[in-house]
Amino acid sequence: MTVTDTTAASAQPGQHGFKEHSDGGWGLVPVQTRSERFRSTNVEDFAALTGREAEWRYTPVERLTALSEGELxxxxxxxxxxxxxxxxxxxxxxxxxxxxxxxxxxxxxxxxxxxxxxxxxxxxxxxxxxxxxxxxxxxxxxxxxxxxxxxxxxxxxxxxxxxxxxxxxxxxxxxxxxxxxxxxxxxxxxxxxxxxxxxxxxxxxxxxxxxxxxxxxxxxxxxxxxxxxxxxxxxxxxxxxxxxxxxxxxxxxxxxxxxxxxxxxxxxxxxxxxxxxxxxxxxxxxxxxxxxxxxxxxxxxxxxxxxxxxxxxxxxxxxxxxxxxxxxxxxxxxxxxxxRFDDEQLFYLQARGIPEDEARRLVVRGFLTEIIQQIGDADLQESLEAAVEQELASTAITGGAR
CATH class of the missing domain: 2.160.20 (Pectate Lyase C-like)
Known part of the structure; x- marks a missing residue:
């Protein structure tokens, strides 16, 4: 079953997410409100990706052809x-x-x-x-x-x-x-x-x-x-x-x-x-x-x-x-x-005898584990903390705050 959201901004094939300027002759302008984006469950209602779309401007879309165009x-x-x-x-x-x-x-x-x-x-x-x-x-x-x-x-x-x-x-x-x-x-x-x-x-x-x-x-x-x-x-x-x-x-x-x-x-x-x-x-x-x-x-x-x-x-x-x-x-x-790092945090740790490399890793660990600790499952939290440690073990952390 195919469903198209008709409450979203109207759009022409190949230009979804855009609407014509009210004065005419000005081409197309982006949708101004986030909720106005075109929505549909039918792939044929969407144009092929070019990378110029606002929501794809940071993404290497050339690597995604198999998922956006191919058989799944x-x-x-x-x-x-x-x-x-x-x-x-x-x-x-x-x-x-x-x-x-x-x-x-x-x-x-x-x-x-x-x-x-x-x-x-x-x-x-x-x-x-x-x-x-x-x-x-x-x-x-x-x-x-x-x-x-x-x-x-x-x-x-x-x-x-x-x-x-x-x-x-x-x-x-x-x-x-x-x-x-x-x-x-x-x-x-x-x-x-x-x-x-x-x-x-x-x-x-x-x-x-x-x-x-x-x-x-x-x-x-x-x-x-x-x-x-x-x-x-x-x-x-x-x-x-x-x-x-x-x-x-x-x-x-x-x-x-x-x-x-x-x-x-x-x-x-x-x-x-x-x-x-x-x-x-x-x-x-x-x-x-x-x-x-x-x-x-x-x-x-x-x-x-x-x-x-x-x-x-x-x-x-x-x-x-x-x-x-x-x-x-x-x-x-x-x-x-x-x-990069907060130099004051690094100074605080180094002043207490912690080597610079370890001090940097402690800052990163504290920065990320704030999210991990809110998951609510002890086993998963432990696994993710270990994964972060493994990432940091292979890192030559450089630079201070900027």
Whole structure:
């Protein structure tokens, strides 16, 4: 089933996301509001990627042709899920009523994955008792694949869901998260791929009345990984805490474009992403869009991105954006910073007898583990802290603050 969002800005084939100037004769201008982007589940409604599109301007799109243009295997694949009371899993058809409730594709690769997926993996969480469930994917292989996952947290349920991605992959996928009234859900997605992996992933969440979602992205592996979460605070009292951690090595491209749409009164959002970069050609991209709609009175929102540059030859792009369409809010703000070390922190540690190299590693460790410690699973936190230590062990950290 193909669905096109007719509430988004009108667009002509080949020019989605654009509209004609009202005076005429001026060509085309970009959509001015984040919520106006064209959305469709049909890949044919999107033009081929050129890299000139605003949302692709930082991405090496020439490496993504297999995912945006090619045929994808959209069938069932090997997946392992822990058996937990109150959590059910099943493969469902793409015409199931649960599909499309949280969001729709805004770009061609996501639509290509949606169009070619034959079976979606559905996870349903119920029961007020807190529970932890782990989903592992490690055998996707190097063939181009589409995937679709739907997570539903029933009213007043509580859970921590961990999605671990390892091994090789050439993957375009969509992940939907429906957090129903009063539910408390944490979703942790770990991208721990092999060095050759390519992943394009769109996450969509819809958060109901007095419900809370903690969404955590940890991106450590892969050659090119782009994970874009879109969070819809759809009902009064909804809450999103969006956290991200990434560590880019030489030649890696790690990208996250976060969108938070406050669409209901008295909703709350906190967005915190932190990244470290080392090695020639390491490139990270973070774009944060927060839209406070006209009905979102009493909104409380803040987003921030921090990047720590460990060596020369890296690049970190960081773009926070904030749109406010009502004057009656509790607060809203954003911040972004990219730099090397704080010389005062280094001086403090060295003054207490800690060698410079170890002092630098302590600063990086403290910078990144702030995110890790908020995951809520001791085993996973320990594994990620060990991974950060391994990254730092091979790093010749250079330079001071700038």
């Amino acid at each position: 295997d959209g069938g069932e694949y090997e997946i392992a899920t822990t058996d937990v009371e109150g959590v059910s899993v099943e493969w469902i058809d793409m015409d199931d009523a649960r599909i499309g409730q949280a969001g729709m594709p805004e770009d061609r690769p996501a639509a290509n994955a949606w169009t070619q997926t034959k079976k979606a993996y559905a996870v349903t969480i119920s029961g007020e008792e807190a529970k932890t469930v782990t989903i592992e994917r490690s055998a996707l292989g190097s063939d181009a694949r589409a995937a679709h996952t739907v997570i539903t947290a029933k009213p007043n349920s509580q859970a921590l869901l961990i999605l671990k991605n390892t091994g090789d992959a050439l993957l375009a996928e969509n992940l939907e998260i429906n957090v129903e009234e009063g539910a408390q859900l944490t979703v942790v997605s770990v991208q721990w791929w092999e060095d050759s992996a390519l992943q394009l992933s769109s996450h969509f969440s819809r958060i109901g009345r007095d419900a809370r979602l903690k969404h955590v992205l940890v991106t450590l592996g892969g050659s090119l990984v782009r994970v874009n979460p879109s969070h819809h605070l759809a009902e009064q009292g909804s809450d999103i805490e969006a956290l991200g951690l990434y560590f880019a090595d030489a030649g890696q491209h790690l990208e996250h474009q976060v969108y938070v749409h406050h669409d209901a009164p008295y909703s709350r959002s906190r967005v915190t992403y932190k990244g470290a970069l080392q090695g020639e050609g390491a490139h990270t991209v973070w774009i944060g869009d927060v839209l406070i709609g006209p009905d979102a009175t009493g909104t409380d929102s803040y987003e921030q991105n921090r990047n720590l540059v460990l060596t020369d030859g890296t690049r970190a792009d960081s773009v926070p954006n904030l749109e406010i369409e009502t004057g009656d809010i509790a607060g809203a703000g954003h911040a972004s910073a990219t730099g």
